[in-house]
Amino acid sequence: MKAIFIREHGEPSVIEYGDMPEPEAAPGEVVVRVRAAALNRLDLYTRAGLRGTKIRPEAMPRILGGDCAGDVAQVGADVTGLSEGRRVVVNPLYGANPPQVLGVNRHGSNAEFVAVPAENVVPIPDSLSYEQAAALPTVYLPTWAIIVREGRLQGGETAMVLSSSSGVGTAAIQLVKRVVGATCIAVTSTGEKVRRSKELGADYAINYKTEDVAQRAKELTGGKGVDLVVDSAGALLFEAAYASLARGGRYGVCGVTAGYQAPIHLGQLFSKELRLFGAFMGSSGELRQIVEAAGMGKIGTAVHAVVPLSETAAAHEEMERAEHFGKFIVSVP
Numbered sequence: 001m002k003a004i005f006i007r008e009h010g011e012p013s014v015i016e017y018g019d020m021p022e023p024e025a026a027p028g029e030v031v032v033r034v035r036a037a038a039l040n041r042l043d044l045y046t047r048a049g050l051r052g053t054k055i056r057p058e059a060m061p062r063i064l065g066g067d068c069a070g071d072v073a074q075v076g077a078d079v080t081g082l083s084e085g086r087r088v089v090v091n092p093l094y095g096a097n098p099p100q101v102l103g104v105n106r107h108g109s110n111a112e113f114v115a116v117p118a119e120n121v122v123p124i125p126d127s128l129s130y131e132q133a134a135a136l137p138t139v140y141l142p143t144w145a146i147i148v149r150e151g152r153l154q155g156g157e158t159a160m161v162l163s164s165s166s167g168v169g170t171a172a173i174q175l176v177k178r179v180v181g182a183t184c185i186a187v188t189s190t191g192e193k194v195r196r197s198k199e200l201g202a203d204y205a206i207n208y209k210t211e212d213v214a215q216r217a218k219e220l221t222g223g224k225g226v227d228l229v230v231d232s233a234g235a236l237l238f239e240a241a242y243a244s245l246a247r248g249g250r251y252g253v254c255g256v257t258a259g260y261q262a263p264i265h266l267g268q269l270f271s272k273e274l275r276l277f278g279a280f281m282g283s284s285g286e287l288r289q290i291v292e293a294a295g296m297g298k299i300g301t302a303v304h305a306v307v308p309l310s311e312t313a314a315a316h317e318e319m320e321r322a323e324h325f326g327k328f329i330v331s332v333p
């Protein structure tokens with residue numbers, strides 16, 4: 001089968017497009033015929049071997065990719081409730097203690113076929129295209145955890161979405177506006193991304209390169225501050241966003257694209273009764289709820305570009321430049 005794989009970590013030039021053996025479904029697994037995959041920043045880290053993604057030389061070559069949607073092509077022993085031909089999306093997080101990720105710890109989805117644990121597969125309705133479905137898991141699971149499960153954002157509240165042009169940010173804007181119905185302040189880096197964030201539904205958007213984020217957030221909330229922050233950027237914006245929290249505010253971190261370390265004002269933590277927490281992906285039960293919301297057209301994928309499988313390396317290069325808005329989809333013919 002055709003696949004995108006690496007034999008060593010490095011720049012996008014280490015990515016190869018070629019033939020790899022087709023997977024077989026082990027007991028408890030299914031093989032999915034991939035129709036579309038979605039790129040995430042994790043794919044760039046895995047290709048480069050950064051941030052805990054180092055793959056041992058003896059485990060190479062490794063097929064890249066986590067998120068995908070397609071059709072069940074083979075059902076392994078002991079699997080019930082799934083049959084060949086079923087349209088599905090795959091939750092790339094599997095196992096526990098520690099959890100593992102498709103494309104990092106085993107062969108991934110940037111290929112014609114991928115084998116996955118059956119419990120990681122969620123059926124999708126006909127109303128959802130493979131391209132739309134493929135990009136849901138990795139960006140919507142942590143944002144669902146921050147906004148819905150842990151952050152318990154309410155309709156009358158205000159959420160701040162940092163780096164709103166990212167895949168995670170574009171999902172967060174949609175959850176805040178179209179699932180919760182709260183006010184959304186997007187925070188991003190260029191005038192064009194400000195415009196696109198508002199077009200996607202954000203009520204306000206702050207350019208963090210040219211504006212004072214905490215000051216603007218106070219102005220936009222009539223001095224109260226924001227009730228929830230969705231942070232996938234990390235150190236770069238932490239202090240300003242944390243200072244923007246209202247009393248009783250919640251701060252969810254699901255990424256550190258722009259740095260791991262940031263100072264925390266502990267006085268504000270207790271005196272304003274703030275809550276700081278992390279989110280890492282989510283369960284297949286939550287993915288079912290996300291798929292349901294997407295199937296009803298409430299939320300979707302902000303598509304930046306659709307590229308054929310053979311052009312995945314070029315998409316990695318463009319994603320490295322961080323000028324995109326939303327998701328890169330890889331279509332698998």
Ligand SMILES: NC(=O)c1ccc[n+]([C@@H]2O[C@H](COP(=O)([O-])OP(=O)(O)OC[C@H]3O[C@@H](n4cnc5c(N)ncnc54)[C@H](OP(=O)(O)O)[C@@H]3O)[C@@H](O)[C@H]2O)c1
Nearest residue numbers: 041142163164165166167168188189232255257258280281
């Ligand atoms: N915890 C989880 O379960 C989980 C799941 C998905 C992703 N993540 C993490 O969340 C982050 C976002 O993932 P993604 O796939 O949405 O990424 P992405 O689409 O590639 O996001 C890139 C965007 O991040 C912002 N950014 C800020 N500082 C940056 C820097 N130094 N270098 C590059 N980009 C920078 C820019 O947006 P602006 O111009 O708008 O600032 C940029 O366009 C990653 O760190 C990822 O590992 C975690």
